[in-house]
Each structure stands twice: as C-alpha cells, then as structure tokens.
Amino acid sequence: MSSKRATIHIDGQAHEVAAGRNLLEVALELGLDLPYFCWHPALGAVGACRQCAVTQYKDAQDPSGRVVMACMTPCGDGTRVATQDAASREMRQAVIEWLMTNHPHDCPVCAEGGNCHLQDMTVMTGQAYRRYRHAKRTHRNQDLGPFVAHEMNRCIACYRCVRYYRDYAGGEDLDVFGAHNNVYFGRAESGTLESHFAGNLVEVCPTGVFTDKPYGADYTRKWDLQQAPSLCNHCAVGCNTYPGERYGRIKRIENRYNEAVNGYFLCDRGRYGLAYSNEAGRPRQARGPQGPLRPVAAIERLAGLLDGRVAAVVGDRVSCESLYALRALLGAERVFRAAGPAQLALEDAQLQLLRVAPQVADLPRIENADCALLLGEDLLHSGARLGLALRQMTRQRGFAAAAQAHVPTWQDQSVRLVAQQQRSPLHIATPARTGLDEVAATQTRATPRELARLGWAIAHALDPQQPAPAALEPALQQVAERIAADLRAAQRPLLLTGAACAEPALYAATAAIAQALVACGAEAPAVAAVPAAANSVGRALFGGAGLQDLAAQVEAGRIDSLIVLEHDLAADLGEAGLQRWREQLQQLAVFDALPGPTWEAATLALPVATIFEAEGTLVNYAGRAQRHFAVHPPAGDARASWIWLCGVAEARGQSLGPTLDALLQGLAEAEPALAGLRDAAPAADAGGLNAVPRQPHRYSGRTAMHAHQDMHEPRPPIDLDTALGYTMEGAQGPGRDTPPALRTAHWAPGWNSPQAINKFQQEIGGALRGGPAGCLLPLAEGSRAAAQTLGAGPPEAEDTLRLLPLPDLFADDALAGRSPAIQARQQGGAALRLHPRTAERLGLATASRVRIEVDGEQRERPLTLCADLAAQCVGANLARCGLPAAWAGRPVRLRAEGGA
Amino acid sequence: MSQKISPPDKPLTDRIRPEHAPFDVAEYERAGGYQALRRALRTMAPQEVVALVKDANLRGRGGAGFPTGVKWGLVPHGPDAPKHKYLIANGDEMEPGTFKDRLLLEGDPHQFIEAMIVAAYAIQADVGYLFLRGEYHLAAQRVQRAIEEARGRGYLGRNIKGSGFDFELHLHTSAGRYICGEETALISALEGKRAVPRAKPPFPTVAGLFGRPTVVNNVETLCNVPHIVNYGADWYRGLSRTENGGTKLYGVSGRVCHPGAWELPMGSSAREIIDEHAGGMRAGLRLRGFLPGGASTDFLTAAQLDVAMDYDAVAKAGSRMGTGTIIVLDDQTSVVAMVRNLEHFFAQESCGWCTPCRDGIPWAEKVLDDLVYGRGRPGDLELLEQQTRLLGPGRTFCAHAPGAMEPLQSALQHWRGDFEAGIAPAAAAPAIAGPATPEAPRPLSEVLETTPMGPVGEGGR
Amino acid sequence: MLSEQEQREIAAERAHYEQPQAAAIEALKIVQAHRGWVSDEAVADIAAALDTSTAAIDAVATFYNLIYRQPVGRHVIHVCDSVSCWLMGQPRLLELLRAELGIDLGQTTPDGRFTLLPTVCLGTCDRAPAMLVGRDTHRDLEGVDAQRLATLLAAYE
Numbered sequence A: 001m002s003s004k005r006a007t008i009h010i011d012g013q014a015h016e017v018a019a020g021r022n023l024l025e026v027a028l029e030l031g032l033d034l035p036y037f038c039w040h041p042a043l044g045a046v047g048a049c050r051q052c053a054v055t056q057y058k059d060a061q062d063p064s065g066r067v068v069m070a071c072m073t074p075c076g077d078g079t080r081v082a083t084q085d086a087a088s089r090e091m092r093q094a095v096i097e098w099l100m101t102n103h104p105h106d107c108p109v110c111a112e113g114g115n116c117h118l119q120d121m122t123v124m125t126g127q128a129y130r131r132y133r134h135a136k137r138t139h140r141n142q143d144l145g146p147f148v149a150h151e152m153n154r155c156i157a158c159y160r161c162v163r164y165y166r167d168y169a170g171g172e173d174l175d176v177f178g179a180h181n182n183v184y185f186g187r188a189e190s191g192t193l194e195s196h197f198a199g200n201l202v203e204v205c206p207t208g209v210f211t212d213k214p215y216g217a218d219y220t221r222k223w224d225l226q227q228a229p230s231l232c233n234h235c236a237v238g239c240n241t242y243p244g245e246r247y248g249r250i251k252r253i254e255n256r257y258n259e260a261v262n263g264y265f266l267c268d269r270g271r272y273g274l275a276y277s278n279e280a281g282r283p284r285q286a287r288g289p290q291g292p293l294r295p296v297a298a299i300e301r302l303a304g305l306l307d308g309r310v311a312a313v314v315g316d317r318v319s320c321e322s323l324y325a326l327r328a329l330l331g332a333e334r335v336f337r338a339a340g341p342a343q344l345a346l347e348d349a350q351l352q353l354l355r356v357a358p359q360v361a362d363l364p365r366i367e368n369a370d371c372a373l374l375l376g377e378d379l380l381h382s383g384a385r386l387g388l389a390l391r392q393m394t395r396q397r398g399f400a401a402a403a404q405a406h407v408p409t410w411q412d413q414s415v416r417l418v419a420q421q422q423r424s425p426l427h428i429a430t431p432a433r434t435g436l437d438e439v440a441a442t443q444t445r446a447t448p449r450e451l452a453r454l455g456w457a458i459a460h461a462l463d464p465q466q467p468a469p470a471a472l473e474p475a476l477q478q479v480a481e482r483i484a485a486d487l488r489a490a491q492r493p494l495l496l497t498g499a500a501c502a503e504p505a506l507y508a509a510t511a512a513i514a515q516a517l518v519a520c521g522a523e524a525p526a527v528a529a530v531p532a533a534a535n536s537v538g539r540a541l542f543g544g545a546g547l548q549d550l551a552a553q554v555e556a557g558r559i560d561s562l563i564v565l566e567h568d569l570a571a572d573l574g575e576a577g578l579q580r581w582r583e584q585l586q587q588l589a590v591f592d593a594l595p596g597p598t599w600e601a602a603t604l605a606l607p608v609a610t611i612f613e614a615e616g617t618l619v620n621y622a623g624r625a626q627r628h629f630a631v632h633p634p635a636g637d638a639r640a641s642w643i644w645l646c647g648v649a650e651a652r653g654q655s656l657g658p659t660l661d662a663l664l665q666g667l668a669e670a671e672p673a674l675a676g677l678r679d680a681a682p683a684a685d686a687g688g689l690n691a692v693p694r695q696p697h698r699y700s701g702r703t704a705m706h707a708h709q710d711m712h713e714p715r716p717p718i719d720l721d722t723a724l725g726y727t728m729e730g731a732q733g734p735g736r737d738t739p740p741a742l743r744t745a746h747w748a749p750g751w752n753s754p755q756a757i758n759k760f761q762q763e764i765g766g767a768l769r770g771g772p773a774g775c776l777l778p779l780a781e782g783s784r785a786a787a788q789t790l791g792a793g794p795p796e797a798e799d800t801l802r803l804l805p806l807p808d809l810f811a812d813d814a815l816a817g818r819s820p821a822i823q824a825r826q827q828g829g830a831a832l833r834l835h836p837r838t839a840e841r842l843g844l845a846t847a848s849r850v851r852i853e854v855d856g857e858q859r860e861r862p863l864t865l866c867a868d869l870a871a872q873c874v875g876a877n878l879a880r881c882g883l884p885a886a887w888a889g890r891p892v893r894l895r896a897e898g899g900a
Numbered sequence B: 001m002s003q004k005i006s007p008p009d010k011p012l013t014d015r016i017r018p019e020h021a022p023f024d025v026a027e028y029e030r031a032g033g034y035q036a037l038r039r040a041l042r043t044m045a046p047q048e049v050v051a052l053v054k055d056a057n058l059r060g061r062g063g064a065g066f067p068t069g070v071k072w073g074l075v076p077h078g079p080d081a082p083k084h085k086y087l088i089a090n091g092d093e094m095e096p097g098t099f100k101d102r103l104l105l106e107g108d109p110h111q112f113i114e115a116m117i118v119a120a121y122a123i124q125a126d127v128g129y130l131f132l133r134g135e136y137h138l139a140a141q142r143v144q145r146a147i148e149e150a151r152g153r154g155y156l157g158r159n160i161k162g163s164g165f166d167f168e169l170h171l172h173t174s175a176g177r178y179i180c181g182e183e184t185a186l187i188s189a190l191e192g193k194r195a196v197p198r199a200k201p202p203f204p205t206v207a208g209l210f211g212r213p214t215v216v217n218n219v220e221t222l223c224n225v226p227h228i229v230n231y232g233a234d235w236y237r238g239l240s241r242t243e244n245g246g247t248k249l250y251g252v253s254g255r256v257c258h259p260g261a262w263e264l265p266m267g268s269s270a271r272e273i274i275d276e277h278a279g280g281m282r283a284g285l286r287l288r289g290f291l292p293g294g295a296s297t298d299f300l301t302a303a304q305l306d307v308a309m310d311y312d313a314v315a316k317a318g319s320r321m322g323t324g325t326i327i328v329l330d331d332q333t334s335v336v337a338m339v340r341n342l343e344h345f346f347a348q349e350s351c352g353w354c355t356p357c358r359d360g361i362p363w364a365e366k367v368l369d370d371l372v373y374g375r376g377r378p379g380d381l382e383l384l385e386q387q388t389r390l391l392g393p394g395r396t397f398c399a400h401a402p403g404a405m406e407p408l409q410s411a412l413q414h415w416r417g418d419f420e421a422g423i424a425p426a427a428a429a430p431a432i433a434g435p436a437t438p439e440a441p442r443p444l445s446e447v448l449e450t451t452p453m454g455p456v457g458e459g460g461r
Numbered sequence C: 001m002l003s004e005q006e007q008r009e010i011a012a013e014r015a016h017y018e019q020p021q022a023a024a025i026e027a028l029k030i031v032q033a034h035r036g037w038v039s040d041e042a043v044a045d046i047a048a049a050l051d052t053s054t055a056a057i058d059a060v061a062t063f064y065n066l067i068y069r070q071p072v073g074r075h076v077i078h079v080c081d082s083v084s085c086w087l088m089g090q091p092r093l094l095e096l097l098r099a100e101l102g103i104d105l106g107q108t109t110p111d112g113r114f115t116l117l118p119t120v121c122l123g124t125c126d127r128a129p130a131m132l133v134g135r136d137t138h139r140d141l142e143g144v145d146a147q148r149l150a151t152l153l154a155a156y157e
C-alpha cells in the first residue's frame, strides 16, 4: 500500500489519511462509529451487507451526493462524504431492519448476548421498532463437533464465516448452501469441523450462529466475566488471550489482539484447552508425608530442604519468575531442565538460532513474506497460529498482481479474482504431509536428517562457501536449487523450522541458509523456529543441565532431595523410573497445579496456581517476553510457584519479594541480559495508574455472589503485585491510557463485541494504541546484520530407521488434552505409519500390527501405510500411540507381530 | 437457394423459417452464411472489426444498451495483451416476458456461431462459451449440432480457414438462476461456482472468466455482427429509425390478439408494435399499461404508447428499453397482483449475497401479498415506496434489485389507488402485529416455496 | 460411485475449462441426467472427480434451480409461474394439474411418475401459459381442459 496521503472530508471535517485505504477503515481509525458486517479487518471488504452506507459527494457543490458503501470506497484526495446525513442514516437503519426480518430476536437465550456485533450495530443505527409482521424463515441446525455450537436461525448472511473458514483459513468443510433468503451456512452434513481454527468462527460471526460450545454449557453473561490479560501456554507461539472467570471457574477464552503475535485469531487448542483449571481434583492444599500442611509449615519444610544436597528440575512452561526464584535460592548449577539430551540440544539450538537470525519472524513478517521455506516442521500442529499466518503469506503474489491491476489489497473479492491461482512460493520440506501442502509451490518428503541436508544444499546453492552435503539425491538437489533461486529472488524471504521432529540439525541448516542469503547479497530473511513449549525459550535463557546429568547425580547419590517444578517426571522416566528415583531420594518436593504420578510420589507437595490464577512472564518462540495476569485468585492455598519460593526465601532470611515487581527488579539486577523480562508489562505502580478493573463496569451481583455462603460481602482480594484490581471501579477504554499489556478487556461505548478492537488500534490491523504488549528480548549479541551458522556442517547421510514424531494439535499438549472438548478430537491416530516402500523392504507390507523396539523396550501397535511420508522412518504421534516422549528420533526396530 | 444480392432489411430473422428445422451448415452457406467470417479473416484486422461495430452504433441487446464496439475496445489488445481471452454469449434469457434469444438460437444457430467467431476474432479471444439457460433444450440441441457442423467445416478449431486464428466454442447449459444473466454472476457460474455477482472494477474486459479478459455479449447483440461486416456500418445504421443502429427483435406478451416477436426497425413505436403487429388488445380489454422491455422495467401507461422503442427514447419516457419485449397490462388484471407476481420472481431469484436484495424484496412481496387479499395495513404503501428507494441503483450489489423495484415503483406511481384498495379497514386490522391470518385462502397463482432442494442441513436430505 | 459413462462425460466437460471446478455444474447435470436426481453420495463423488470438497460442490448444487437434491418423479413438470403466463391463466393451468395429478407443487405422485414444480419464465411468453414436461415445452395452454391435459400427460410413462 502506498504511503501517499490524501485529504478527505467527513461530515465537513478535513482529515489527512493514507490514500487508497477504504473509507470504513479510515473512519473507524478516526474514532467514528460506522456500522458494518461483511467487512472484517482480517478479511477485507466485499460490499455484501450494505451496512456501512455513507453519502459521497462529487465536490463541495454537489448538493445531494449518492449513497455508497464506505468499505468499497477508496480514499482519494478530495473524497467528500457524510456519515450523519439523513440518506445514509436511513439506509443503515434499513439494512438492520432487513436483517431483522429473519433474525429470531432470541437475545435472552443467546450465548452471544452482550457480546454481539449485531446488537451493537442495531443500537448504533437506532433501529428499535419492528415493522415486519410476516413469518420468518427457519432452519435446522447441525452438530459441528465439540467446539462450536450452531444456531442458523440467527444468521444475518454476512458471509464472514465462509470467507474466514474457507478463504482465509483454508478449511473445506464449511460453506454456504441454497440461495435467495434461504442461504444456509454450515457443513454439507453434520459433523466435526475439521479446521484447527474453527473456534474463531465464534468471534468472526457477528451474531449467535456460531458460539463457543463448552462455554455455552457452563454459561455466564459476558458482563459477568472477570478478565485479565493472559497468554496461551499450550505452545510456544504465546498467543494473547482473554480468559473469562465466574464463580472460580474459567468459562471461556477469547482472542486478545496482539499485532506481533496472534492478531485476530487463536487455534482451537488455545481456545478450548482451559478445562484443566476447573478440575475438581486439583490440589488446593500442601501435603507432607503425614498429610495436609498449612502453607507456613510447607514453606518451612521446603526451606529446610535447601540446606541439604538438593537439586531442582523445571518444566518448560514454568514462568521466568519461578525459574529465577529457584536459581536465586539454589544457585544456577543446581537447577536442571526437565529435558533429555535431544530436547536439550533443540532448546539450545532454538536460542542460538534466535541469536543469529538477521531478524526474527513475528506474525506480520510471516504473513507478509513473499517466499518461504518451511523446513521440517508441521506448523499447523506444532505452532498452529503461525501455520495460519504462513497460509496468508502465499497471497502476497496475488496482492502484487492486484496492485498492478489497480485493485487495492482490501478489495477481497477482486483481489482473489485477479490473483486466481497465483501464489507466493511456499516451499514445504517436511517428513510428512502438512495441511499447507495444497498451497505450497513444492512439497518434499524426507527424513528430518535428510531435510537438514537439503537445507545445507540450499545454503550451498546460495553461497558456495557453505559446505555441500555429500551424495544428496538428485531429486533433492534439484529442489534445493529451485528453493535457493526463489529465496534469492525474494524481497521478504522467510525461513521456518522447529523442534517437532526432534532434529537439531534442522536448526543448523536453517541458520546456514540465513547466513548464505546474507552472504550472497539477497535480502536478509526473517527466521523463526518453534520450540517445544510455552517457555522453552525462557528456560533456555536461564540455562541449566538436563535430565541425563540429573540422573547421573541421582544415581550416584550425590543429591538426596529433588524439587520438581511443574513437571511430571513420569513422562520422561516412566512410572518405574520415577519409582526408582523416589527410592533413591530422601525428599521429593513437587510443585504442580494438577495431580499426577510425580505429585503422588512427593514427600512434599505444593499446589500451584494455573496460568489463569497467577502472574508470570513467558518468552515465546521469537524471544518475546510476555506477561500474563491472574484472572482470579486461586482457591485454597494454591499459588504461583514463585510466590511459594519467595516465601521460602523469606523464611531463610533472603529477600526475593515481597512483590512481583521487587522480584523482577532483583532478576534484572542479577541477570542484566534478561532485564527485558521486567519490561514485558508495566509495574504495579507504573505511571500512577489507578487499579485497572478486572471486572467490567456492568458486572452484576458482586455483593450477592456469595450470599448463599455468607451474607457479608467478602472483602475483594487485594492485588499488590499488579496494576490490576479485583474490582469494577475505574474504567478503561479508548482514550484512557491503560497500556495494552494491562488491558483487561477491549470495550468501548457502543462496542460490546470483540469488534471493539478497532477502537484500540493505531491503524486497522496494525499496532495497538499505547505501545506494544510484551517486548522482544535483546538476544543478539551485537548486531544481527550478518547471520552466523549454528554448529558444524551438514550431517552425514544415514539409513537408520528412526521414530519420527508426528505432531498433533489436539494430542500433544497434556494440559490442553485434559479438556473434554479437546479429548473429543483425539479419536484415532493410534497407529504407526510407514511408507509402503519401506514396509515392503521390511517385509511388513501386509502387517496390520507390529512390534516396535526402541532402546531395548518393546511395544505392540497397529500399522498403517502412508505414501505421503518420508521413507526410512516410522511415523507416529507419540501421544496418540501411547509411546514415551523420549523415543522421539530414536533408532527403532520393527517386526511383524509375533515375529522373532 | 441462391446467394442474397440485396442486403436484407430483417437481417437477424431473414433465414428463420417458423416451425421448420433451421438451416444446416450447407444451407446456411448457400444462403450467404460464413461470408462475413471469411471477409473478416481475410480482409480485416481485428481492430478494424471493432471500429466497424463501433461505427455501426450497435448497442447491447441484453438490457443495458451498452455500445458493443466500445466494450470490445476495452479489451487489452496488441502484442502485450494476455494470451488467453474469452468471449461469452449471454443466452440466459430468464427475464420474465423475454423470448427473443431463443428464437435466434433455435431458428438460425449458424448465424449465431458465425457471429461468435467474428466477434472472437475482433477481440482475439481463443475460447468462447454460449451460456444457455437450462430449459432451452431444443436450442441446446440445435446449437450443439451446429457447433459440430461448423467444426467439421473448419470454422472452429485451430487455424480457421488458414487465417492463423484459433477459436473453440463450447456450449454451457445453465442449471437455472436468473442472476446468471448478470454478466459477472454468469462468469462465476461458468467457473462452476455459485452465481454471485462480482465487484467492479476490475471489469470483465480486464479480468473476467478465470481472471482473463472476457467479453460478455447478449446473443441478439452478437447476431448483428456478421451482417455489419457484410453490409457495412452505414447500411446498419440505416435500418434504424433512430440513432441506435440496426433492427430489434421486439415482442409482445399478455392479453393481446396475436402475441409474438418481430424483427423491426430500431425505434418502432410501442403502439405500432402492439396494435399492428400484435393485433391490439383482445376484445373487451383495454390496455392499461405496459412493461416495455421485460419484468425489470418501469411500467409505461396507455398515454405513452407512442414512445419510440429505443434506448434513449424509452429512458426519457421514464423506463428502460431493456430487452424490447413488451408485457401488456390490461384493465381486467389486478396490477397489484401482477406486481406481486413480479416481486415473487425477483425475491426467488435473488442470489442471497447482499442484504437489501435478499431480505428486502421478499418483504415487499409479502406486503404486496397482503394488499392482494385486502390485508394491507396503513403505512404499507409508504413502506413499499421506501423499499423502492432503498433498493435502487447503487444501494445493492448488482442491478437485480433495482430492476425488481422498477415495476413496483412505477405501478405505485401510476395506480396508487389500486394499492390503497388493498389496505384493510382500520377495524379489521389486528392491533397487535403478528403473522397474517394463516388460514386465509391462498391464491391459485401462489407459488409455494417448495423446491426439491428442501431445507438444507441436517435431516434435510 | 460414478458410472464409467458418467465419468467419461464429466471428463469431456472438464476438458472445456481451464480449471476442473468449472465443470461442477455440468457434472451435476450429467449425474442428474442419468439418475434423475443428485444424492449426497453423488455430490461427494463429483467433488472427488473434480478435485474439490464435497461442501464446495454442494454449495453449487443447492444454489441452482434445476439440480434436484431430493428424488423426483420420472418426469418433472415445470409450470411457468412468471408474469406472462400468469397473465394468460397459469393459475388455472396449475389448478388443473393439481387436480389431475392429485399432488401439490413440490410433490411427487405416489406412483413416482410426476413431480410438479414451479419454474420461472420459459421464454415462450407469446404462447403462454406454458410448461415443461421433461425436456418438452408445451405451449398455448390457455384454454386447456382436464381432458386435453390428461391426453398430453398420457404420453409420459
């Protein structure tokens, strides 16, 4: 889009705006209230609903003007419109009246009530009385699976759902059927929506056709939900969320716009993975060998442990605050990462890659790239939100073609018409088929190690200084050259990889390509990789040895107590292994939010708050530090690990707290390189803010909520750690200076639905007003101008048969996997997969069950053949197949069931 | 039959023999057919054909009357132009009261095919489609046979008659939807999608079928082209009584003595067409008004019968020439019921894309239904008038809804009393808004909204 | 499963277009010509044949008037209900048809012989009212009586 400016006149007022943008966007950016339906900031304009009518005048002399659609009208110098004149107001009101001819007016029983774009627009246009006296059309609803409820009678036929689901997200199983005023939006037949992003329909649909099904089953009105800015901790992307709470339960999760991370959308794991926090069986009390412990006693016991030969092991979701507190208490060398050698290597490679990347690929850099290489990673499973962004990247060439035909980017229908099948080159080189293959320029299947070699071949093709892999297959060599040529020609090249197939060499290869691109004088690429978990990068920043070293210490009897921070060791050691450790150790102190084998084995168990109940800072895949805030205080004695640990410090006469800010200040001083963690969000007293209310100003029944337990209104919890308060007093909204990282809702007068976000953006789809939420940690040592290679040159070719972990959005995250809704999507997939040729070679072409052996351990599993999988590996989703995580990438032996 | 010497004065229908099979390719050639094609290929550059058609002042017969040569001129040409271009003949003809393209296709398919090839040559299209409405089985059969004959004689395919020009022509029969006649919706339909109109720009001449430059012309429009090439622009303009060139296929339906269609000089008056050619009104009936060019044009009244039926004159009289097929309203037919019938059509045929059209026309239909049965309420006429304003040009995504409003708005203007009579006496009107009495007798002409599609969705199958 | 014949015909139509999905309407009509109507299974089969999704084909199939997504009789009677036919006595024609067949619009005779449906203007307005029986257009039905109608329909087994 050009940066030319234009002076336009709206209702007699002159404004200077960017030329060529559409009037609706511009009007919204100027803070005007102009209703719309079919337009969506991420989907562009199609002019279907006719809601955004304004009157356009040829010039100052034109007395009457003509009614046009703001969303379809580009701003040029001298564009002159009225929004408040009688003609356009009549038109806008009429559109609502038409839409309402078939809308059922069932707001009292609608889950969208109070969160409804249609309600907002109806009020905005002043359409209050019904003249339509005839019958309404009715539809039957469908069962769309565990996530999304369907009530078609509420449909206003804005077409946003199909445009989002099909055109934007690439889903194929939702469409529009029928014609005239009998249009139906749904599936060809009842059945689970297949997209990984179906839940966004809930926010995309302006009314209550698509609603959040689990939320509907445990429903609370939007205005009775207590909210705080939070994060999704189900993968390393770190999408920003708004969880909503009532009566101590997290009811739903809505998207929290962050232009750099997740924009307008979440994946279904993030939206529906919340139920673990509401589990009845969650521990609420600390426990010692003799039973329940008061917090003070628990802290004293823990403090006592520290004098002994103690070590700690930390999970990869643990907040930076807890990681720091632990190190401050134990010393860095006594804190281990709960990661096997391969995981550890991946985690460190991730950090290294971030350090050497010329620039890190955030959401806009992914979406706007004009050539991309996806090396090894099935993003739609492992970092789903980024996969959705990558799909958008393929549209860049179409945008360019449209621009040449003088069609602006926002003119969605016309852009697609001009673009047709033209796509920016996306090269996918993965061990198995991905959901993005259909939009890719090339699809290459090879084992992870072979893919790393392909990566080096690309690097070598770009820059002969880079070593070439020996004896690469000619077909791969050809692909390498094609990819190299595309990357070299690109203006905004993009490289993506990740940890999902457990091959650190992919990171090295990616770094080599980045370096080669810089060296050959091409544009410096944006680079990103997806590590395993929400705070993998944060944990790597703090460092520490891994499980192998810890095991050595345990087995050698060099430590007698172990502290486990938010991790289930059984996943690494197996139950038997855990038992062995338990026997070796005198004390096992376990911090966790959920009971599990490790928790059960503990001699000291401390209940931990979930992400919805605690403050903390996580570092996402891109090295972006982001803070989450407690939506509600945890019940019982549960609390954030760092709060427990601060208590322990205090008990030992060492001060880490007492507040979050003090802890972060200590962190910044102790670890200057990580001082950025402190700046992820403003401190509690920043700028003399009044408490930002977690409760909306319409929050109801606070004084009566507990009346059945106690007629005295309980004292609201006091929050000394943050700038937020458990209160409905105070206000936030457009024009207030609440920083984005602290906003507990996007609400503006007249805008109760998620569409209110337009009031908080500097520019539609752009940065939030008030600066970014979260901050990029300065990871690069010195300048990023020149990338450096990671590690040695290309690995050797090999013909070992290895276990290839296939990521799975719904199965891989144990926490999210506790949600019944997510579980409903875990059916099937329990078989091992083999390429038919490999099966043939192994004499397994007809086997339906096989015995798989890794490191001397055996399991029996079903087998399916799959042609769209690399040869020379056994593919399996470890969770669905019930195989140990540690098996990822290990050499395997396969035998037909019953074979010797 | 020997070759024609003097130019015909009814070029379009000259070779049509009512109730007989059309000319096959040999007969057509003997009657002077494919001469225009040879002439164009041999002696004219593509741009010259375009210039000639412009000069002839041929205006589109699909309804909008856009100058054909001008449209062709908008197609990118020259060495840098895209390799593939498309020519589409619009034979959807679903506008109620319109029955002219069918005559041309059933009566003289080779004339149409020759026209396609010449037009394709002019814009340098390499593939053409006839978009034919699905109910025209006979036309489909005849055109398909003619296409095969033409291909057999080397008029279609590669290197036509040694000219180096390639052109392939395919027949697409529609699955039925009035909106398919709208040129951008037609393109969507040809792409195998829902026939939803597209935003302009880009215009089809720049990015149409599959994103390539595309010209959409009405069948009748195209059929004029070979004759213009044969006999020249001056001759063509001379056929007309007005500025708009050529002849026009006019038709009359309704309760006249001899309904039918005739090729007449452009600009013949409505009176002449109705009284002379259609034989005037049936005994005992008086003409009360007429729709000059299909269902989507404004009513004109008996007082306006002398209007010359060409694009400009009818527009000046307050309507549109549209397709030039007149529908007559007599004095014993209820104008309210007739308009209700029209609005039923438009409501059913809305594609469902934009709000005013999708939801506004059905509302108008329901109000009209009440008026027909004397169940109207005070305010209904104002409501209808408001709809005609709010569904007007520019307010909706395409011209379907504005077309739907034309008969309604003009009828309200001319015969308001008829509509007022449908308003129930105050006492009879229920005080509380609710659905109209369900047991009220349904009119015979009522068309139930039962299509074999039935309700879609779960269990609906 | 699409029959070989159907597959051949669809492939031939597919060759007429730049993109496979463009043959969707032809494919639906081909299947319907062979089977009378288009079932859910047929929609899925056509989608597979044209490399697109079932929903995409059904979105098209349900949009158009002449694609039957429910079983119809051996002969479909389309009675024109547009303005010229209406002016010329279509209501009477329809009433006669209802009486003759004993069914209403949208219904099929119990013997599966006829389905009665409305249609928009058949483009034969000068000879209104008109109707389509199968592929045959019947015109000039203004003065038709029950007997003539019965004779006319008797030709359709």
Ligand SMILES: Cc1cc2nc3c(=O)[nH]c(=O)nc-3n(C[C@H](O)[C@H](O)[C@H](O)COP(=O)(O)O)c2cc1C
Pocket (backbone or CB within 6 Å): B059, B060, B061, B062, B063, B064, B065, B066, B068, B090, B091, B092, B093, B094, B095, B178, B179, B180, B181, B182, B183, B184, B216, B217, B218, B219, B221, B222, B398, B399, B400, B403
């Ligand atoms: C709702 C609607 C229906 C139309 N139906 C037809 C039609 O059936 N046949 C036709 O030739 N043009 C029809 N048109 C006009 C076409 O959009 C287009 O203008 C025409 O085909 C161009 O051809 P011409 O320039 O030769 O007239 C229709 C327009 C609208 C808005």
Ligand code: SF4
Pocket (backbone or CB within 6 Å): A154, A155, A156, A157, A158, A159, A160, A161, A162, A185, A204, A205, A206, A207, A209, A210
């Ligand atoms: S279901 Fe919702 S998003 Fe889809 S068309 Fe209807 S109102 Fe719009």
Ligand code: FES
Pocket (backbone or CB within 6 Å): A024, A035, A036, A037, A038, A039, A045, A046, A047, A048, A049, A050, A051, A052, A053, A069, A070, A071, A072
């Ligand atoms: S938002 Fe402009 S027409 Fe829908």
